[in-house]
Amino acid sequence: MFDAPIDAWYVWLGLSVASLAVFGVATSLPTAPVPDTAGVAETIDRVATTEYDTTASRDLDATAVRLGPRRIGLRNDAGAAHATLSYPVVPVRPGTRLARVLHGQPPTAAFPSRAAFERAVESARNRGVRWRPAGDAIHARHLVSGGLDVTLVGTGPANARRGVGVNGTANENRTAPTNPTLDTSAHEEGAGQ
Structure with a gap:
């Protein structure tokens, strides 16, 4: 008596609208997790x-990064995540002389003097x-080195750390996102000298 006939047009219209709503929700869900900011901060x-x-190097699963002296943020299609660093760092922009030092060049080769290097470090910290x-x-x-x-x-x-490493030593470390490694070869090789 209160049943709707299955061939009624309004039943099919309602079912179509409900199906479109479910499809819209399903396609808007992220396909990947938010970046592993805690793991990057630990590295x-x-x-x-x-x-x-x-x-050390660690692969990223992010499209954007926000790096400060005490915090890091990573963002991808699934969202953004932030972590606090335990120790202050110097954020380095790509294409700068500090970036050359980050990727293995000695500070003395990238900067005309130690004072110029220290000014660049201070400027990067305050940016x-x-x-x-x-x-x-x-x-x-x-x-x-010497108070520095x-x-x-x-x-x-990902391969930016390949080639010349710290103090001119060979550095072939490439790390997976879950297994960052530290390259201490410069210290170990120079320990007996």
């Missing part, structure tokens, strides 16, 4: 806490923080 902190020259396109990987390099103790962090291609 950076491991480099920053060493007592000697160290490098405003904003979202930038992310590279394939994040790279961290801790430099310790600085950790440079920036993004770039």
Whole structure:
């Protein structure tokens, strides 16, 4: 008595609208998780806490990065995630002289003097923080020498750390997102000298 006939037009119209709504919700769901910001922050902190020259790289699953002296943010299609760094770092922009040092060049080759290097470090620490396109990987390099103790962090291609490493040593480390490795070869090779 209160049944709707299945061939009534309004039943088919209602079913079509409901199907479109379910399809719209299903297609708007993210297809990937938010970036692993905590893992990236842990990699950076491991480099920053060493007592000697160290490098590490970690692949990124992000399209944008926001890096400050004490915080990192990563963003992709699924959303954004942020983490606090335990130790202060120097955010490095791609294409700068600091980026050359980050990717393995000695500071003395990239800068005319130690004072110029220290000014660039201070300027990078005080620069405003904003979202930038992310590279394939994040790279961290801790430099310790004659009172200098600085950790440079920036993004770039996944293979940017290949070739010449810290103090001119060979560096073939490429790391997976879940297994970052530290390159301490410069310290170990120079320990007996």
